[in-house]
Amino acid sequence: MVKVFGNKATRFGFGEGLVELGKKDNKIFVLGADTVSSVAINGFQKEFPDRFANVGIAEVNLLGVAAGLAVAGFTPFVSTYGVFASGRPWEQIRTTICYSNLNVKIGGSHSGLMVGPDGATHQALEEISIMRCLPHMTVLVPCDLVETKKATMAAAYHNGPVYIRYGRENVPIITEENTPFEIGKAVKMKEGNDVCIMACGSMVYESLMAAEILEKEGIKARVLNIHTIKPIDKQAIIEAAKDCGAIVTAEEHQIFGGFGSAVAEVVVANSPVPMEFVGVNDTFGESGKPADLIVKYGLKDINIVEAVKKVLKRK
Amino acid sequence: MEIADLKIISASVRKDVLKMLQKAGSGHPGGSLSAVELLVDLYNNHMNFNKDNCQDKNRDYFVLSKGHVCPVLYAVLAQIGCIPKEELDTLRKIGGRLQGHPAMDKHIPGIEISTGSLGYGLSIGVGIAKGMKALKQDNRVYVLMGDGEQQEGSVWEAVMCAPHFKLDNLCAIVDCNGLQIDGKVEDILNINPIADKYRSFGWNVIEIDGHNLKEVDEAYSKAKQCKGKPTAIIAKTVKGKGVSFMENVADWHGKAPNAEQLEQALKEIDESLK
Numbered sequence: 001m002v003k004v005f006g007n008k009a010t011r012f013g014f015g016e017g018l019v020e021l022g023k024k025d026n027k028i029f030v031l032g033a034d035t036v037s038s039v040a041i042n043g044f045q046k047e048f049p050d051r052f053a054n055v056g057i058a059e060v061n062l063l064g065v066a067a068g069l070a071v072a073g074f075t076p077f078v079s080t081y082g083v084f085a086s087g088r089p090w091e092q093i094r095t096t097i098c099y100s101n102l103n104v105k106i107g108g109s110h111s112g113l114m115v116g117p118d119g120a121t122h123q124a125l126e127e128i129s130i131m132r133c134l135p136h137m138t139v140l141v142p143c144d145l146v147e148t149k150k151a152t153m154a155a156a157y158h159n160g161p162v163y164i165r166y167g168r169e170n171v172p173i174i175t176e177e178n179t180p181f182e183i184g185k186a187v188k189m190k191e192g193n194d195v196c197i198m199a200c201g202s203m204v205y206e207s208l209m210a211a212e213i214l215e216k217e218g219i220k221a222r223v224l225n226i227h228t229i230k231p232i233d234k235q236a237i238i239e240a241a242k243d244c245g246a247i248v249t250a251e252e253h254q255i256f257g258g259f260g261s262a263v264a265e266v267v268v269a270n271s272p273v274p275m276e277f278v279g280v281n282d283t284f285g286e287s288g289k290p291a292d293l294i295v296k297y298g299l300k301d302i303n304i305v306e307a308v309k310k311v312l313k314r315k
Numbered sequence: 316m317e318i319a320d321l322k323i324i325s326a327s328v329r330k331d332v333l334k335m336l337q338k339a340g341s342g343h344p345g346g347s348l349s350a351v352e353l354l355v356d357l358y359n360n361h362m363n364f365n366k367d368n369c370q371d372k373n374r375d376y377f378v379l380s381k382g383h384v385c386p387v388l389y390a391v392l393a394q395i396g397c398i399p400k401e402e403l404d405t406l407r408k409i410g411g412r413l414q415g416h417p418a419m420d421k422h423i424p425g426i427e428i429s430t431g432s433l434g435y436g437l438s439i440g441v442g443i444a445k446g447m448k449a450l451k452q453d454n455r456v457y458v459l460m461g462d463g464e465q466q467e468g469s470v471w472e473a474v475m476c477a478p479h480f481k482l483d484n485l486c487a488i489v490d491c492n493g494l495q496i497d498g499k500v501e502d503i504l505n506i507n508p509i510a511d512k513y514r515s516f517g518w519n520v521i522e523i524d525g526h527n528l529k530e531v532d533e534a535y536s537k538a539k540q541c542k543g544k545p546t547a548i549i550a551k552t553v554k555g556k557g558v559s560f561m562e563n564v565a566d567w568h569g570k571a572p573n574a575e576q577l578e579q580a581l582k583e584i585d586e587s588l589k
Contacts, residue, residue, distance in 0.1 A: 029449065050449060053480065061438045061472035068442015071427050072450070073372070076442075092435055092469075100419040100429045 002208040006145075006173040010166035010201075011109045013148030015040030018077060020149075021156050022048045028156060029074040031055060033062045038168070039079045039109040063089040063097060063104070070102040075156055079107030081115075082124030082165060086131055097161050098134045105155045106163045112202060112252035113285045113293040114169040120284035124165075128200075129257030131163040132230045138162040138183065139229040141251075141259070143204035144173045147227060150181040158183050165201065169290045172205050175225075184228045186236040192220035195308050195315075196240035196247050200226050200259050203250035203278070203299065210250075210304035221308060229259055234266050241271040246315045248276045248307045252299055255279040274314035276307040316359045318528045322588070324394060325355045325528070329557050329584050331390035331403055337577040339407040342415065345567040346461060347387035349492035349552035352526050354391045357457060357488075361535040366396040369424035375454050376427055376443050380436020381461040381490065382416040383569070388425070389413055397424040434467025436460060437487055441477050444485040444545075455539065459488045463495030465506040471516075477545040478517030485545040486538045487518075490525060492554035494565045513547040525550030557584055 021028045022044050030044045032054045045052040051074075055062050062078050069076040079085065085108040086093070097104045111124045132139045138158060142148040148166045155162040180187065189204065190211050199207040204225045211221040222244055224236060241247060247267060249260035260277040267275060280297055294300055316324075328351050336342040358364065362375040379388050386406060392398045398413075405411035412421035416431025427443075430436055440458035447454045464470060477485055489509065497503050506512075514520045519541040523530040531550070538546035554568070555561030558580040561572075572580060 029446070053445060055472075055476055058472035058476065060435075060469040061441070061476055064435055064438020064469070064473065065442035065445060065476070067428065068439040068444070069446045070442075071376070071439065072443045072446025074446050074449070091432060092438075095432045096428065096430070096435050096439065102428070 002174065002205065002212060004172045004174060005176060007170045008145045008173060009168055009170050010142060010145050010148040011040045011168055013142070013145040014079065014107050014109070014152050014164065014166055015043050017149040017152030018044040019047055021153055022051065025156065026051070027073065027075050029069050029076045031062055031066055031076060031078040033057060033059055033080040033084070035080045039081070039107065041079050059084045059088040060092050063092040066104045067096045067100070067102050070104050075103050075105065077105040077107060079109055081110040081122060082108035082127050083122060086124065086127040086163065090130055094134055098136045101136045101160050103159065104161050106161070108163060108165045110168045111165045112167055113280065113297055113299065114167055114202065114252065114290040116169065116290040116293060117287050119287040123285040125254045125280050125285065127163065127165055128229055128251070128253050128259055132262060136160050137230060140183065140227055141165045141200040141229055142227050143201055143225050144171060144175055146173055146175045146177065147181060151227065154181065154183050167202060171202050174205050174208065184231045184233060186233040187225040187227065188222065189225050190221065190223035192222035193243050194220045195312060196222040196224060196244040197250060197304060197308065198224045198226050198237070198240070198247060198263055199250040200229060202252050206299065206301045207250050207304055209301035210308065213301060213305050214308060219308065226259070229262050232262050232266060234270070237263055237266045238270045241267050241273045246274050246311045248278060248304060248311055250278040250304050253279055255281055274311050276311040278304050278307050318532070321355055321359060321528045324359065325351050326584050326588050328355055328387065328390045328394060330581055331393065332386045333572060333577055333580050335386050335390065335403045335406045336571040337574065338404050339571060341407060341571050342386055343383045343569050344561060344572065345494065345554040346381060346384040346490065346492060348556045348558065348561065349525065349554050350384055350387050350459060350490045351556065352528050352531050353459065353488055353490060353550055354387055356528055356531045357535060358391050358395055360532055362457065364425065366424065369397060373452065373454060376456045377425065378427060378436045378440050378458045379417055379430050380458050381433065381464055382431030385417045388417065392423070392425045433461070433464045434469040437470055437473035440485055440487065441473050441480065441482060444482040445480055447484055448482065453484065456485045457488065459490060462489055462491040462493065462506060462509065463500050465489065465509060466504045474513065474516045481543055482545045483542050486548065487545065488548045488550060490550055490552050492552045494554045494563065494568065496565065496568050498565050510549045513549070517544055519544050519546040520549060521546060522549045523551070525552035526556055557587065559583055
């Protein structure tokens with residue numbers, strides 16, 4: 001059985017992390033853009049009103065003000081829905097923040113299909129692609145509430161811009177306080193040498209579930225939680241390619257240019273093995289219950305199982 | 316510093332700008348020349364910024380939102396000793412610090428942040444000013460924008476934000492030279508009445524002739540005295556100011572003078588001081 005320690009949305013991990021950071025570091029400044037309580041930064045707002053500002057529905061200004069705060073010596077965190085945190089102000093992030101290598105931390109909440117009924121406009125499915133192509137940018141996609149809190153706190157002391165992708169919907173908590181977390185270092189969630197399933201975010205849980213199903217069929221799958229998409233853990237990926245000889249990636253994100261692509265860049269250049277990609281396949285989402293959407297768009301454990309069987313035939 | 320001295324410095328900065336651009340073979344003379352007095356007076360008479368305190372936390376900040384006119388900023392930074400004068404010859408050359416648009420990663424004193432994509436500087440200024448307020452420091456923050464730049468929507472997000480945060484430590488300067496790449500600002504996309512727009516958003520607005528050093532100097536002084544809201548200095552200027560064949564000609568937005576044109580331009584600037 002996959003060990004589950006609770007069920008809570010990752011956005012609250014971001015919020016909790018900020019409050020803890022705020023207590024010990026008066027350089028932490030948080031900016032919101034009218035979505036303050038829904039992205040769970042209202043706790044920081046309440047405790048540290050002098051180091052909080054709401055800029056209204058103006059995301060380009062949000063990132064510009066954050067850049068200015070970084071120039072002034074603060075470590076600014078901004079947060080709003082992922083589409084508006086990454087897409088709308090993309091050029092501001094590129095030219096003002098990344099080019100200047102500013103210490104701005106971007107919290108992209110409400111990621112993935114699991115935003116649910118709000119539909120495609122609000123389902124951020126492209127942030128990994130459009131953030132990881134930026135020089136100096138670090139991209140984190142934690143798998144649960146506990147890991148999101150750790151990622152948030154680690155981001156504060158990781159030099160340069162960081163994008164943290166997390167979600168609105170409750171997801172199983174599958175890591176513990178003492179599970180190691182280091183930016184750039186993948187976490188081996190399950191041992192196995194027949195195939196390696198590499199996942200990020202909400203898909204780590206689905207991958208563990210898939211590995212259980214496979215185990216019953218005699219296939220031992222290694223599961224890697226690759227919470228840092230950039231800089232990616234090349235060593236863990238190359239090792240898995242050599243040990244397992246086949247890889248399936250899983251992400252709640254567009255396949256094109258996303259997490260799987262980042263893994264493939266390492267695999268083909270170092271130790272080419274067959275790969276399959278589980279993710280959103282070049283389409284927009286739609287309104288619906290999160291659980292139904294995940295099934296409809298092929299992001300369940302069984303989809304990962306199918307991908308494993310396909311990749312094993314090519315091994 | 317006296318107005319007469321500033322006038323001599325302005326002429327020298329104009330000449331440096333033109334020499335740099337001629338050596339570089341490309342760049343933006345028009346908007347550089349329109350902003351000369353605005354920057355010369357700011358750096359010499361108002362900003363708490365010099366080669367010795369350029370890293371201090373008490374320094375005043377300047378953001379060049381219209382980053383393409385960096386030749387005038389480099390020339391002024393050279394004049395106050397932050398850049399070696401001979402380095403001006405390296406503008407736009409590979410491996411150099413003086414990029415075609417200001418680059419923070421080249422570690423030039425006075426380049427606080429990379430700029431060059433229009434419409435971003437005022438937000439950055441808002442952030443720095445907000446940060447200074449949070450630190451309870453009284454540093455001032457200056458942002459220079461162009462008039463064509465006012466067409467960018469992001470400018471107005473920041474214009475709305477600064478008075479809301481009561482950032483009286485922020486001073487925006489709009490260099491209204493009336494021209495942009497494709498022609499007259501009023502023909503391409505009219506921004507006027509620009510002063511009324513800033514006023515209606517809650518700014519303290521000062522309208523001046525941006526080449527009249529006395530008016531420029533008084534405007535910066537008045538801006539410092541204004542409490543509770545940011546100041547916008549709307550400066551009427553002439554694109555290409557000081558060089559007869561460049562003045563009010565949109566084509567000189569982004570074109571470097573050749574050796575012959577440079578010689579004539581330098582002669583005109585020298586004569587203007589007589």
